[in-house]
Amino acid sequence: MANGTWKISRRGNAHLPLIIVAALAVALILVGKAQSALFDRARASIIDWMRPALVASRAPMEALNNWVSSIGEIFVVYQENLKLKEENARLRQWRNTAVVLDDRLKRYQLLLHAVPDPALTTVVAKVIGRASQPFLQTMILDAGKSNNVKPGQAVVDARGMIGRIFLTGQRTSWVILLTDLNSRIPISITPDSAQAIMTGDNSPEPLIEALPPNAQIKPGDQVVSSGDGDILPAGLPIGVVVREGDALRVALFADPSSAQDVQILDFKRPPEHPPAASPSDLPVTAAGLPPAAAEPQMNVLPPPQLLPQIKKPAPSATPPANPPAGAQTDGPADDQ
Numbered sequence: 001m002a003n004g005t006w007k008i009s010r011r012g013n014a015h016l017p018l019i020i021v022a023a024l025a026v027a028l029i030l031v032g033k034a035q036s037a038l039f040d041r042a043r044a045s046i047i048d049w050m051r052p053a054l055v056a057s058r059a060p061m062e063a064l065n066n067w068v069s070s071i072g073e074i075f076v077v078y079q080e081n082l083k084l085k086e087e088n089a090r091l092r093q094w095r096n097t098a099v100v101l102d103d104r105l106k107r108y109q110l111l112l113h114a115v116p117d118p119a120l121t122t123v124v125a126k127v128i129g130r131a132s133q134p135f136l137q138t139m140i141l142d143a144g145k146s147n148n149v150k151p152g153q154a155v156v157d158a159r160g161m162i163g164r165i166f167l168t169g170q171r172t173s174w175v176i177l178l179t180d181l182n183s184r185i186p187i188s189i190t191p192d193s194a195q196a197i198m199t200g201d202n203s204p205e206p207l208i209e210a211l212p213p214n215a216q217i218k219p220g221d222q223v224v225s226s227g228d229g230d231i232l233p234a235g236l237p238i239g240v241v242v243r244e245g246d247a248l249r250v251a252l253f254a255d256p257s258s259a260q261d262v263q264i265l266d267f268k269r270p271p272e273h274p275p276a277a278s279p280s281d282l283p284v285t286a287a288g289l290p291p292a293a294a295e296p297q298m299n300v301l302p303p304p305q306l307l308p309q310i311k312k313p314a315p316s317a318t319p320p321a322n323p324p325a326g327a328q329t330d331g332p333a334d335d336q
Contacts, residue, residue, distance in 0.1 A: 016226055037151070120233060121266040124148050127259055134201050135182060139163070139175040139256060143264060149173045152231055154265045160237040160253030161225065162262060173264075176257050180240070187238060187250075188226035189217055195226055198238070198250055205242060206251035219243050223250050233267045 005124040047054075070324055108114070125147075129140035143149050145168050153165045155175050163177040164185075183200035187208070196216040198207045211217065227234025239252040 003185075003313060017087040121148075121201040123149060123264040123266070125149075125173070125262055125264055127262065131174075135176055135180045137177050137180060137256065139177065139259070139262075141173045141175060141262065141264070142171065144169045144171045144173050146170055147264075148266065149264055150266070153267065154225070154232050154236060155262050156236060156261050156265065157254050157262045159255070160239065162230075162254045162256050162259060165264065178252060179204060179256075185232060187223050188234070189215070189241060190222045190224065192216055192221075195228070198223070201247075205251055207243070207248060208241070208248040211248075217241055217248060236265075 004091065028186075123143050125141040125143035127139055128142045131138045131140060136248050139162070141149075141155075149168050150164060151165050151168060155162045155164060161178065163175045163180075163183065165173050166176045167174040178185065178198065178200055180200045181202050182204070183198075185198050187195060187196055187198045188194070189208075192215065194212060194217060196212075196215075197210040198206045199209050206218070208223075219241050223238045223241060225232045225234055225236040225238060237253055239250040242249050242251045
């Protein structure tokens with residue numbers, strides 16, 4: 001009996017703490033439902049009190065993570081360094097080829113007495129702003145009339161053409177982008193040198209219009225400025241041809257949204273006025289050639305003037321009865 005009583009009492013003592021814990025849990029849940037802000041403030045106070053310990057324990061873990069990530073970055077940087085070295089070697093080869101071809105072209109032009117390409121002067125400007133007026137997208141540069149910047153000049157960066165100057169101030173200028181709805185420039189599509197017009201439509205890829213009927217254009221062809229109209233220099237890189245449904249578009253090399261430093265190309269030539277013509281100039285002399293010695297001088301006659309017409313009296317049906325004396329009449333004379 002004693003052992004049985006001890007077991008029961010021990011079993012009863014073991015269940016008593018569980019009941020108390022359950023009651024406390026229910027009470028805490030009820031209190032938490034009623035006053036949740038109280039527990040939030042308590043939790044925030046505890047976290048604030050433990051913050052130095054958490055920061056101290058987190059610092060070694062951050063250092064270890066940084067060290068492990070730096071080891072991975074070392075391999076990535078090494079691979080990128082190898083790629084850059086290969087690309088640099090290829091660019092050096094292309095540069096040497098370009099220098100040799102440029103010298104050869106100059107020699108050929110000298111031998112053929114060809115008109116040399118006009119020299120381009122550039123102005124380096126920085127993009128100081130972007131606006132949506134007066135066009136949808138406009139770049140503002142920190143160069144203007146004081147730097148000899150004029151409307152119509154091309155704006156390029158290291159990748160390709162961006163747009164043209166359309167408005168200049170004394171120290172600033174505004175650029176209309178190639179993607180703008182108001183942009184129209186003549187282009188040439190290589191390798192067939194097909195001439196066309198690139199038209200902006202406020203999308204990232206401008207349209208190609210006015211293509212010749214027999215043009216064989218395929219995606220991937222290079223697009224450069226053609227130089228027609230003597231406004232833009234020929235050969236400025238613009239982009240590549242892409243197809244969108246039945247339309248052909250140009251994927252631009254340059255990104256106006258990320259451009260920072262640009263170049264303004266001074267290419268617009270001043271108009272050439274012909275010499276004034278004089279009244280004595282002939283077509284030969286007007287062309288700048290000396291007049292031929294045997295060529296007769298032609299007098300230019302004034303245009304004939306129309307004389308007023310004199311109305312004649314209508315002839316009468318019966319001759320006069322008594323002709324005047326001394327008047328001669330038609331017919332044979334009387335014999336004396």
